[in-house]
Amino acid sequence: xxxxxxxxxxxxxxxxxxxxxxxxxxxxxxxxxxxxxxxxxxxxxxxxxxxxxxxxxxxxxxxxxxxxxxxxxxxxxxxxxxxxxxxxxxxxxxxxxxxxxxxxxxxxxxxxxxxxxxxxxxxxxxxxxxxxxxxxxxxxxxxx
Amino acid sequence: xxxxxxxxxxxxxxxxxxxxxxxxxxxxxxxxxxxxxxxxxxxxxxxxxxxxxxxxxxxxxxxxxxxxxxxxxxxxxxxxxxxxxxxxxxxxxxxxxxxxxxxxxxxxxxxxxxxxxxxxxxxxxxxxxxxxxxxxxxxxxxxxxxxxxxxxxxxxxxxxxxxxxxxxxxxxxxxxxxxxxxxxxxxxxxxxxxxxxxxxxxxxxxxxxxxxxxxxx
Numbered sequence: 001x002x003x004x005x006x007x008x009x010x011x012x013x014x015x016x017x018x019x020x021x022x023x024x025x026x027x028x029x030x031x032x033x034x035x036x037x038x039x040x041x042x043x044x045x046x047x048x049x050x051x052x053x054x055x056x057x058x059x060x061x062x063x064x065x066x067x068x069x070x071x072x073x074x075x076x077x078x079x080x081x082x083x084x085x086x087x088x089x090x091x092x093x094x095x096x097x098x099x100x101x102x103x104x105x106x107x108x109x110x111x112x113x114x115x116x117x118x119x120x121x122x123x124x125x126x127x128x129x130x131x132x133x134x135x136x137x138x139x140x141x142x143x144x
Numbered sequence: 145x146x147x148x149x150x151x152x153x154x155x156x157x158x159x160x161x162x163x164x165x166x167x168x169x170x171x172x173x174x175x176x177x178x179x180x181x182x183x184x185x186x187x188x189x190x191x192x193x194x195x196x197x198x199x200x201x202x203x204x205x206x207x208x209x210x211x212x213x214x215x216x217x218x219x220x221x222x223x224x225x226x227x228x229x230x231x232x233x234x235x236x237x238x239x240x241x242x243x244x245x246x247x248x249x250x251x252x253x254x255x256x257x258x259x260x261x262x263x264x265x266x267x268x269x270x271x272x273x274x275x276x277x278x279x280x281x282x283x284x285x286x287x288x289x290x291x292x293x294x295x296x297x298x299x300x301x302x303x304x305x306x307x308x309x310x311x312x313x314x315x316x317x318x319x320x321x322x323x324x325x326x327x328x329x330x331x332x333x334x335x336x337x338x339x340x341x342x343x344x345x346x347x348x349x350x351x352x353x354x355x356x357x358x359x360x361x
Contacts, residue, residue, distance in 0.1 A: 089242075092242040093242070094240040094241060094242055094244075094245045094256075094258065096242075097242045097245040097246050097249075098245050098249075098255070098256045101245070101246070101249035102249070102254075102255055102256075108246075109242060109245075109246045111242060111243060
């Protein structure tokens, strides 16, 4: 039984593989969305404890921060289901980080260019625990 | 004694201190300034502020300039976890990398503003928001200021208490221990002498830390 339901919003295949690998020893179920549309569809039909969000979908478009368009939707998910958000980005703007924490109360911001596996795993585990807490449930944290 | 909300401005550059004092003087605040880590720390230990505006990069006597403001943010966050409390910190910084902004919010700041693109009306509005939060805070605490000596005693007391419970910070206490802790604080604020029989230890909430992985140039 998965103890953490994760939605990974990431359009680059290498990052999908890398991040999933980092979480493979944990009791999580991970769904991947490679576009905003796919992410929106999955959010409609499923409850997630955590959304790992790459801000820059469609990487070939410079200055594209399409992932940001999901933030209002994710805020509603949090209010309804406790869903937490961690932003993963290689191109984060200070303004996004500020607004992410202040307005959207993201659980964390992770710079993909200096990804530390242990920090990442801890951050994910903390966020999932927080999702449980916000729903008033308790989670026995353990690695499988 | 005045009941105006107290604001502390921590910045090593006099132009910014003066500018901020001028900006905020239109509202009815009691404004104090500090230009170094040490003087800010002393003030924070003995006085409760509604808002503390912190520049991250503070001048030090020797050595490279570092982001000492982070040490203050950690100290403020530590004090916020007590019933006696401390108001919200707002960072006003010339540096604003994503990592710095993240590290500041992880220390519980209310906002992070960038000096280069400061919007003065916005700053005044955000300070007022944070003041409103302080005024509306739910916990009733004794309305008196601690003397510097009492501030030191208070620090030691808290330090010893969390050590005795084997945790890092009052936030890690169990609900039962928190009640015990609240009672202890009340007794302290009433002026009772409180002693602890625990070994001297290593936790120092006021470490002069700088942000991990970031150095000022």
